[in-house]
Structures are given as C-alpha cells and as structure tokens.
Amino acid sequence: MNISSLGTVHHIGVVTYDIQKTANFYTSIGYKEVVGGYDPCQNVYGYFFEKEGCPTIELLAPYNEQSPINKILSKNGVTPYHLCYEVEGGLEDAIAELRKNNFILISRPTVSENLSRKKVCFLFHKDVGIVELLGL
Numbered sequence: 668m669n670i671s672s673l674g675t676v677h678h679i680g681v682v683t684y685d686i687q688k689t690a691n692f693y694t695s696i697g698y699k700e701v702v703g704g705y706d707p708c709q710n711v712y713g714y715f716f717e718k719e720g721c722p723t724i725e726l727l728a729p730y731n732e733q734s735p736i737n738k739i740l741s742k743n744g745v746t747p748y749h750l751c752y753e754v755e756g757g758l759e760d761a762i763a764e765l766r767k768n769n770f771i772l773i774s775r776p777t778v779s780e781n782l783s784r785k786k787v788c789f790l791f792h793k794d795v796g797i798v799e800l801l802g803l
Contacts, residue, residue, distance in 0.1 A: 668768045672761040674753035677801050678715065678723035682736045683745045686714055686728045693724055708777035708787075710734045715781065725751070725781075735774070749789065751799035758786050758802035765790050765798075776802070 683689040690700065693716045703714025709727075711734050716724045729737050739748050754761040758776050766772065774789035779801075786802040 670764055670768055672754055672756065672764045673800075674755055674803075676722065677751040677753050678725045679747050680725045680727055680749040680751060680799065681745070681747050682727050682739050684728060684740060686712055686726045689726050689745060690714065690716065693726075698724060702781055704781060705730060706780045708779060711736055713781045749797040749799050751787070751801050753803055754800045755803050758788065758800060761800055762788065762790070768792070770795075770798070773797070
C-alpha cells in the first residue's frame with residue numbers, strides 16, 4: 668500500500684450500548700469529556716474524551732434501530748472499531764487514493780455535528796478494518 672494523504676490519528680472510535688457506563692472507565696483514569704451529543708449525520712450519540720498525552724476517545728452509542736453501529740455491537744459488543752485520521756487537502760483526493768488501495772467507501776462525506784461541522788467519511792479494507800477520514 669502506498670497512502671500519503673492520511674495525517675495524524677485524530678481519535679479512536681469505541682462503540683457502546685451505554686455511553687455513561689463506558690465513560691465511567693475513561694473518567695476514572697483521568698479522561699475528561701470535551702464535546703458530544705446527537706450526531707444526525709451518523710444517527711448516533713457521540714462523545715469525545717481527552718487526556719493529556721493519550722489518544723482522544725470517541726464513545727458512540729446507537730440513536731435508534733437504524734444506527735449504523737448496531738451491527739458492530741451485535742457482533743462484537745463494546746469495542747474499539749475505527750481509527751479517525753486527519754486529512755489535509757481534499758477529502759475527495761484522500762478517498763480516491765484509498766480506493767486505489769482497495770478500500771471500500773462505506774459512508775459518503777457528511778458534516779459531523781460533533782467535529783466542528785467538519786466533513787467525515789468512513790472506508791473499509793479487509794486487512795485494516797474501518798477508518799474514518801476527517802477533512803481539515
């Protein structure tokens with residue numbers, strides 16, 4: 668694989684049935700909630716937690732039965748399920764580069780309410796898993 672468009676890891680996405688129950692672990696080890704709420708573009712509740720010197724954690728819970736993370740929860744339970752990479756330059760260029768490397772676009776770019784209204788999208792690769800791209 669030759670992928671040059673991905674920047675640093677922005678956060679690790681963790682799916683959960685109950686954000687508060689899972690957040691209790693992260694807050695007990697020093698993480699602080701920084702932003703969150705319902706994200707209509709992804710049909711989930713999403714909350715970001717930060718701790719100095721540690722990766723940012725995004726906790727995601729389904730909004731309803733149509734939430735895209737329900738399948739992941741039913742198969743795996745509470746689990747980390749994606750890495751989000753910052754993308755400088757065009758999000759479409761990064762998508763094209765990943766598609767050339769056999770990634771499948773599973774969610775077209777949409778505006779995220781919880782990420783300062785920046786565009787995000789999701790891709791999948793059978794040897795990598797799910798990655799989220801965050802346009803800067």
